[in-house]
Amino acid sequence: MSIEIKVPSLGESETEATLIAWLKKEGDAVAVDDVLAEIESDKITMEITALDAGVLKSVLKKVDDIVEPGEVIGVIDESVQIEKSDVKAATAEEVSEEVVQPVVEKIKPTVVVETTLTDEEDDSNSEAVVISRPEPPVSSQRVEERVPMTRLRKRIAERLKSAQNTAAMLTTFNEVNLQAVMDLRTRYGARFQEKHGVKLGFMSFFVRAVSQAISQYPALNAYIEAEDIVYHNYVDVGIAVSTDKGLVVPVLRDAHLMGLAEIEKGIADLAGKARDGGLTPHDLKGGTFSITNGGIYGSMLSTPILNPPQSGILGMHNIQKRTMVENDAVVIRPMMYLALSYDHRLIDGADAVRFLVAVKEALEYPAGLTLNL
Structure with missing residues (x-):
């Protein structure tokens, strides 16, 4: 047969x-x-x-x-x-x-899942897989090679250019002190992993912070369609994943309903699928807001591009210890620059700034993330 x-x-x-x-x-x-x-x-x-x-x-x-x-x-x-x-x-x-x-x-093609921050105390960075490519041969000859673009690369190019041509993109910046998050991970990380079977990483805090901030500023979770504004009463967070074939953004659905452990498990599942080439079209469908982390490559600052038709994307960067002033005293703190790109057609600058401040405050006082304040 x-x-x-x-x-x-x-x-x-x-x-x-x-x-x-x-x-x-x-x-x-x-x-x-x-x-x-x-x-x-x-x-x-x-x-x-x-x-x-x-x-x-x-x-x-x-x-x-x-x-x-x-x-x-x-x-x-x-x-x-x-x-x-x-x-x-x-x-x-x-x-x-x-x-x-x-x-x-x-x-199999390796991937880098943009969910792990680089800092001296973060051992979860060992889970990220760094893409390794062979060194080009050393030669005195000047050679050019023409290679057709893959369908995936063509689609990425089309979507990114469409975002620039369609949305009125603007980026606002802030910085966040991650000392409190680090202290929580240091104190409870081992117990968290023992109970839930996953590491307590940074990304779960950022997803929770974004979800809470969206509840205050829902326009960041909406998009423009023709002459209408489409709002969502749910938060599906797209988490950027870099592969050797291009960027994909698998979606963590109903993130607003998840605790830290559920978020970490969801991210681990998506990371495993990406690493094994097991992502399905459903994993990439939809998404109401995106997060991208250039910090794993050492990026200090960037202006992320919107993922159409979404109206907001948060860019994370590397953590650097810097001198800060607290209570008139000079202290050393692990700091990160945050970048929020948004569609200015839908979101006013004041609301974008307030949204980013809400994310910053949620991360600097993370008790509110677990208390659902």
Whole structure:
């Protein structure tokens, strides 16, 4: 019996994708859940897995072909039963034949999840994966290389340029003293991880602070559609994730209903999917406000670009110990610059400044985040 290999649903508003790789070739043994091929849409790279075991009978679409949801790209012959031991043996043979190939070809694309801050006391930074690229060869020759843009990169370029052309973007800045947050993490971090099974990072505090500030300034959680303003009574926070193929923004839904532990678990789940290439179109759909963290790269200050159609995005940066004045005394404090980019068509400058101050105060006095004040 022949089983058709079909392109899965790509999500709302996406009607086509590019077949970027076949991981099996005709005649190869296929086990259930084996990855057969990879496709790339405007928003995400997806794996197509086998729903039945057998042998890959035929490949109907070639690499770089445009495919549509539901389209048949290959056929598995289910009548040829493959034992698990045979699949393992075949895999071992493939590995032995390809030992001479560079190891990097066998590694999945790495990602950097922009949810971890860099500072001397933050051990959670060990979870971030830094993208490593080979050094270019040293040569006296002057060479240019022309490489076609991927669908994902094209889409990123279109959306970012659209944001600049459509929204009246403006950015306001402030700085936040993170000493209180650090003290909480130092004092309760071990107990928090023991009870909830996840580390108490920084991002959960920022998500909670944003959610509370939005309750006071709902325009930051709205967007303009034609001549209407669309408000949300929920907060779905997009958290920027950088991959070697481009930027994606998976969404943490109903963040306003979550405590610190739930937020950390949600972020860990999205980070795991991004790291394993398991993000789905649903994970990227929607979002009412975004947070991006350039601090993991050492960025001191930036002006983040809106993620359309959203009207607000918070930019986090690296933590630096600086001398500050408190109660007429000079002290050293871990400080971070915050940047809020917003759509000035919808949000007045005064409200944007007040929103950022509300985020700052929530982080400097984090008891209010746990007391839901």
